[in-house]
Amino acid sequence: MSTELRHRFTALSVNLxxxxxxxxxxxxxxxxVVKAAAMCLEAGAQGITVHPRPDQRHIRTHDVFDLAEEMKAWPDREYNIEGNPTHNLMRLARQLHERGMPLHQLTFVPDGEGQFTSDHGWRFPDDLETLVPLIEEGKAMGARVSLFMDAEPAQMRAxxxxxxxxxxxxxxxxxAAWATPDQDIQTKRFVAAAQAALEAGLGVNAGHDxxxxxxxxxxxxxxxxxEVSxxxxxxxxALEMGYGATVKAYRACIEASGEVLV
Structure with missing residues (x-):
């Protein structure tokens, strides 16, 4: 189902x-939610992200399928679904795959069922046994599989x-360290983690705050x-600027950074 879509600059995926x-x-x-997706895509977002948690406090099951239907009209954009693969994520992915609906990327996040927001990454070797068969299943459905990880270089090869x-x-x-004395320290951590991931043969996405x-x-x-989500x-x-102007502003930030992918 998935094809590797390439962009000159880092892709922006909007989480709805x-x-x-x-x-x-x-x-x-x-x-x-569907109209929001369409307006963000029209403004230049390269993808849409949703995180359907088991309690359905925001994205609900029907949203996953409604958005997949909308994504059919945008074959050059990506649909990323994230969540804990031991909860409801894989069931939804299987249903999308069985229906032949868009499913470009699965991002596995180690959230607890009632967790307020994502706040940590997977750990190896602790999570290896759980993740290997789920990663294999996701890839067999044609999806790219991304793992939500802390910025720890030693974990990337695993x-x-x-x-x-x-x-x-x-x-x-x-x-959290932005504009504080720790900003440079944290930036260096992420530089090292990304470099380690690239050296291990992994692609690098980023997201949260x-x-x-x-x-x-x-x-x-x-x-x-x-990609950034x-x-x-x-x-x-967007509450102040509108979807279109906001997406364009984030795209401008990305392009002004000078990060060019090849």
Whole structure:
């Protein structure tokens, strides 16, 4: 199902969880998750991300399929579904695959069922036995498999050996250190982790608390980032600027960073 889509600059995948969270506070069906996706794609986003948690507090099962249907109209863009593969993620992926619907990337995240937000990555060798068959299954469905990982260089080769195609670096520590004395220390951690991932033969994604202030610096320093997945900050900006202007502003941050992929 998946094809490796290449972009000159780091790809922007928009996480729509917060759109669904607002919608779920009422029973009116607004704001529309599908309309939000279409408007972001029209503005130049290269992908859409959702994280359907078991409690369905934001993205719900029908959203996963409604968005997959919308993505059919955007064959040059990617659909990324993230979550814990031991919860509901693989069931949804199997159903998409069986229906021949878009499924470009599966991002495995080690969340607990009631976890507030993602806050740590997989650990090796602890998680190896659990992940290997799930990675194999995801890849057999034609999806690229990315593992949500802390910025620890020593863990990257193990992620590759488990069968992953990419890692998504968990960037909250970088974001928390932004404009503090620890900024340089955290930046160097992520540079080292990305370099280790690239040397191991992994692609590099990044996400969590990236925003218009810190994104450009991150990409100008951290090598080879193929994709950033951004939700909370982007949607907060969209409340003031609108979807289209916000996506264009994030694309401008990315392009101004000078990160060019080959």
């Amino acid at each position: 969880n917060k759109v669904a969270l607002v919608r779920n506070t009422r029973h009116l069906g607004i704001p529309s 992620a590759k050996e488990a069968g992953a195609d990419r890692v998504e670096l968990y960037t909250e520590p970088y974001a 990236l925003n218009r202030s810190n994104l450009g610096h991150f990409l100008s320093k951290v090598p080879g980032v193929s 951004i939700g909370h900050a982007l949607m907060a900006d």
